[in-house]
Amino acid sequence: MTARDLIPIAVLTILAALLPLVVTSSPVLNFLVFMLIVALGAQGWNILGGFGGQFSFGHAAFFGTGAYVTAILQLRYGVNAWAGLVLATGAGAVVGWSIGYLSFRSGLRGSYFALVTLAFAEVFRILANAASFTGGAAGLLIKLDVSPANLQFADRAVFYWLVLALVAAVLLLTRWIQRSRFGAQLVAVRENEDAAKALGVDSLAVKLRAIALSGAVTALSGCLYAQYFLYIDANIAYGSWISVELLLAPIIGGVGTVFGPVVGALTLHGLGEVAKQFAGRIPGIDLIVFGGVLVLAVAFARGGILGLLERLRDRGRGMVARGTKEVSHAGR
Amino acid sequence: MGRSVQDSAFSGISRRTVLKAGAAAAAFAAVPVAAPSILRAQTPAAVKIGIxxxxxxxxAHDGDLGRLGAEMAINEINAAGGIKSLGGAKIEMLFGDARSTPEAGTQEVERMQAEGVSAIVGGFASPICLAASQAAARYDLPYLVDVGVSDQIMTRGLANTFRFSPGFGKVTQVALDNLTAINDRAGKPAKTVVLVHEDGLFGSGLAKLLQAELPKRGFEILETIAHPTPARDMSxxxxxxxxLNPDLVIPSNYYGxxxxxxxTMQxxxxxxxxxxxxxxxxxxxxRFVKEFPQAAQNVIDCNHWHDPKNPKxxxxxxxxxxxxxxxxxxxxxxxxxxxxxxxxxERAGSTDRKKIIEALNASTFAGHIMPYGPTKFVNGQNEGATPINxxxxxxxxxxxxxxxxxxAKANFPAA
Amino acid sequence: MYSPQIILEAALNGLMTGAVYALIALGLTLIYGVLHIINFAHGALLTCAMFGVWIAWAWLGMDPYLVILPLVPLMFALGYGLQRFVIGPASHGDDGNILLVTLGLSIVLENVLLALFQSDTRTLDTDYSFQVVALGPLLLSYPRVIGLGVAVVVTGLLWLVLNRTDTGKAIRAVAKEKLGANLVGIDVPHVYAVTFGMGCACLAVAAGLLMPTFYVNPRIGGAFVLVAFTVVVLGGMGSLPGALLGGLFIGVVESLCGLFLGDSLGQIGIFLIFIAVLLVRPTGLFGAKA
Incomplete structure (x- = not known):
């Protein structure tokens, strides 16, 4: 990675970190924290789905695992919340690797892989809802005990900074993947798995690494969710809502790009907040707008928002180029 | 989509955090009243209450009915002259859509806090109540749980959280006491029981308590059957x-x-x-009674219910x-x-949160329409709260x- | 632990429930077989059809079975229009996009229904809703017996349409070789839209069969969609007989699992089968052609 790779991430992170000093409104901070938790999970999805081209419909399996592992460790075994965070992330990697091992070894791709992940998430949901050590349907309530040692902060801004730091770390990780040999192999598998294999890429190993990383990052976001709201149940942790949300954010923002998931999460949730102005008393109007915008975005903004921006920029450059007869594309 | 209580395959999206300000029924126009002989320059500021x-x-259906109840009370209070100790201040409803999810509930509480509400009422489902009351606790904002029956809500030691209605433990206890009494009175015709419950927080929690308690009262549980919500089939x-041919079927599930x-039983x-x-x-x-009178006949329920002898x-x-x-x-x-x-x-004579919480703790309010008698909060739980049959x-x-x-007299055993 | 009679009855119940699953899956598998897309709006479209039946019953006093007759062309038109004017143009032929567009559509449809009808659960009542057919000691639900019969007939009809008509031939040609079909002058977007319309028409039939005994609210479609996916995978994506057999099989499995494990955990049986089939034999148990 070069300085050019790092600077945008560093600048954006610092700007975002300064935000709570300017905006002291609690609703805004609360909104940003939840948005960033979703963005983090979406970054996890993007590693596997964006770079690896393996569309998962069941990332709830990882999100929920992260949430449950940290909650159970704290409640049943008295493990410290910070340790719980680390262990939950590890558990996400293990679950990711296992699901990947089963599905990739059977050669599942495309729709089939999407469906099998969906089914895994559903199985987890039903089990978590029925088993007693997950609290069954009553869910788990993490004890309210505000103290930095317990990963609970009196000031919402602190939690915001924590999530932001993790999002930034994953941005760096994603940038590294993009630049690394592993990333190149992953993209090769996405573009043409057979060709990649022919070139000597161990596609199974590459995909397994990707899904383990992806599972870990998404589990981390699940863990943060549990820690922020202090309550989870099977439908929250393993529900299909989170699978859908983690998949939509990168696709809206720009699939397979470093910033796509964050841009997408911000757009989706921002849109939700704007749409509420239209809502009035009729239920669902805002969501109709939302669904419609989604369809329109797909119809007119291929490659997500970042893709759209890039095309606009290219078009702008193209015009400039035509105007000045300058054809140099140095720097691209 | 509203996954807090049930989740269907791809409805997950309707749960997105969006909130909306309901048009407050008691939109209060601050028109200065010219009353030269009385020292009152203007009408007092409205008391904002978050619903x-x-x-x-x-x-959504339940939430709609909850809002209706709150609205009608606010209209009534305002029509009767508002909060007199605050110079007739009107109550202004600040409505928030909890979207059937805990994080949307939390977000609404944050917004209500930012807009300066004096207290919040509502939540309906336990997961929403858990998250919302906790968020309100950060600001010592009084939170009145309307329905949420989970006992976890009241055991966290949150000073701001009150529950006027009974929780699970209490409901089950009373349900069992009443069942035993009704059965004894009829000459103990029922001995064997089958439990049918939905597999969420509400149904499973209830089934667990019943499994422990029913045998102690001489009932034999033949089987406990769990089903998901929504269930596609009851055959x-x-x-x-x-x-199993039980004497008694005890269901705990949602409408559908x-x-x-x-x-199906019919x-x-x-x-x-x-x-x-x-x-x-x-x-x-x-509606059940109206649409399916035959299937509904003689079904007994132990539930929250108003006092039918209360004229209000x-x-x-x-x-x-x-x-x-x-x-x-x-x-x-x-x-x-x-x-x-x-x-x-009214008694606090102030919109100060601490004073409202104090006033709630000291409440002996009896002007409500539930069969609870005078209100008495112990650790936030109304001691007199009880379901009836x-x-x-x-x-x-x-x-x-x-x-x-x-x-009316119980029709038990059903003819 | 259960008498053979109960087990037999549960199996028969499952078979009959499975017939409705099969109908829903038929639409899904047809669309997958030709367009090669997973239609995520399928559940929301089913909910639309169910509301259609309910409206005709509540407002016009029509019998739910009779409603099927006008509802089939209506749902066909809706499906045709959606594919032709929304999904097709919006997705630019990219699979990931189609997925998103159908997801967006399902959000829109579900919430339009929510805005129109609120989230209330609605039921309808007919004289025969809870009648039973006594088969010796067994009591079989009359509407379900009808459901089983209709499902078999509809599958047969669909098969005939696909194999004996020109439209059917065009559909099969597009399914097999899109480019080639295009070259010999088949209007591919039209065929896609017809297929999508036929898939939706199946939902109209399923809705008519469900409503006498079931209820509808704006979110109900989701309850059937995951099962329908399972059926489609089990039967082999794109296979009509596979969908029918898969539906019946899943119905029986669900019913027996429900009997022995309880209805909550019984659901797991379905998903485990689903996962196992995908992992071991992704082309489906019934050896379907892709």
Whole structure:
């Protein structure tokens, strides 16, 4: 990675970190924290789905695992919340690797892989809802005990900074993947798995690494969710809502790009907040707008928002180029 | 989509955090009153109260009824001159859609806090109540749980959280006591029981308590059957009930499933001596009675219910039904909660949160329409709160137990 | 632990429930077989059809079975229009996009229904809703017996349409070789839209069969969609007989699992089968052609 790779991430992170000093409104901070938790999970999805081209419909399996592992460790075994965070992330990697091992070894791709992940998430949901050590349907309530040692902060801004730091770390990780040999192999598998294999890429190993990383990052976001709201149940942790949300954010923002998931999460949730102005008393109007915008975005903004921006920029450059007869594309 | 209580495959999206400000019924116009002889330059500032209900997502129907109850109480309070100790300040409703999810509930609490509410009422589902009351606790903002029955809500030691209605433990206890009393009175015809419950927080929690308690009271549990919400089919449940042939069926599930179960039992010609629902989704619902009178006949429910002998309750019922809405228990509960809160603010003589909490803790409010008697909060829980028993008889839902509130005799065992 | 009679009855119940699953899956598998897309709006479209039946019953007093007759062309038109004017143009032929567009559509449809009808659960009542057919000691639900019969007939009809008509031939040609079909002058977007319309028409039939005994609210479609996916995978994506057999099989499995494990955990049986089939034999148990 070069300085050019790092600077945008560093600048954006610092700007975002300064935000709570300017905006002291609690609703805004609360909104940003939840948005960033979703963005983090979406970054996890993007590693596997964006770079690896393996569309998962069941990332709830990882999100929920992260949430449950940290909650159970704290409640049943008295493990410290910070340790719980680390262990939950590890558990996400293990679950990711296992699901990947089963599905990739059977050669599942495309729709089939999407469906099998969906089914895994559903199985987890039903089990978590029925088993007693997950609290069954009553869910788990993490004890309210505000103290930095317990990963609970009196000031919402602190939690915001924590999530932001993790999002930034994953941005760096994603940038590294993009630049690394592993990333190149992953993209090769996405573009043409057979060709990649022919070139000597161990596609199974590459995909397994990707899904383990992806599972870990998404589990981390699940863990943060549990820690922020202090309550989870099977439908929250393993529900299909989170699978859908983690998949939509990168696709809206720009699939397979470093910033796509964050841009997408911000757009989706921002849109939700704007749409509420239209809502009035009729239920669902805002969501109709939302669904419609989604369809329109797909119809007119291929490659997500970042893709759209890039095309606009290219078009702008193209015009400039035509105007000045300058054809140099140095720097691209 | 509203996954807090139930989750369907791809409806997950309707849960997105969006909130909306309901048009406040009590939109208060601050017109200065010219009253030269009295030293009053202007009308006092309105008291803002946050009403949190899930009006989109899985629980939208319930949330809508909860909002209706709150609205009617606020209109009534304002029409009667507002909060007198605050110079007749009107109550202004600040509505928030909890979207049937905990994080949307939290976000709404943050918004209400930012807009300066004095207290929040509502939540409906336990997961929403858990998250929302916790968020309100950060600001010492009084939070009145309207329905959420989970016992976890009241055991966290949050000083701001109050529950006027009974929790699980209490409901189950009373349901069992009343069942035993009704059964004893009829000469103990029921000995064997099958439990049918939905597999969420509400149904499973109840089943667990019943499994522990029923045998102690001489009932034999033949089987406990769990089903998901939504359930596509009840024939299996009905088949098992038929093969076990219990004296009593105790269901705890939501509207759609209970209707399906009752109709399937009717179809399979299963006629136990009694169907005794606890917090039954349909068993105290006017629509069920109207649409399926045969399947609904003689179903007993132990549930939140207004005091049928309270004239105020009857007037409210008339007004609600006049709007074409059903007079469900969460209408009465939200209505009562608002009256209770207004009384506390009245006595506090201030919108200071600490003073409102103090006033709530000292409350002996009896002007509500529930069969609870004077209010008495211990650690936030209203000690007098209790469910009562209703039975569907003919085309009406009648209170049958306890005798102090009963409108009719229990038809048990069902003929 | 259960008498053979109960087990037999549960199996028969499952078979009959499975027939409705099969109908829903038929539409899904047809669309997958030709367009090669997973239609995520399928559940929301089913909910639309169910509301259609309910409206005709509540407002016009029509019998739910009779409603099927006008509802089939209506749902066909809706499906045709959606594919032709929304999904097709919006997705630019990219699979990931189609997925998103159908997801967006399902959000829109579900919430339009929510805005129109609120989240209330609605039921309808007919004389025969809870009648039973006594088969010796067994009591079989009359509407379900009808459902089983209709499902078999509809599958047969669909098969005939696909194999004996020109439209059917065009559909099969597009399914097999899109480019080639295009070259010989088949209007591919039209065929896609017809297929999508036929898939939706199946939902109209399923809705008519469900409503006499079931209820509808704006979110109900989701309850059936995951099962329908399972059926489609089990039967082999794109295979009509596979969908029918898969539906019946899943119905029986669900019913028996429900009987022995309880209805909550019984759901797991379905998903485990689903996962196992995908992992071991992704082309489906019934050896379907892709």
């Amino acid at each position: 949190l209900q899930p009006v989109t997502g899985a629980l 299996n449940v009905a088949l098992r009930i038929r093969s 499933e209970f209707v399906l179960l009752a109709r 179809q399979q010609r299963i006629k136990p001596k009694g169907v005794y629902a606890i917090l039954g989704g349909a068993a105290s619902n006017g 309750a009857l007037a409210l019922r008339k007004a609600v039904e006049g709007q074409g809405k059903s007079f469900a228990y969460n209408v009465s509960l939200n209505y009562s909660n608002l009256l209770l809160l207004a009384d506390a603010i 209703t039975q569907i008889q003919g085309e009406d839902i009648k209170v049958i137990f306890p005798d102090a509130f009963a409108e």
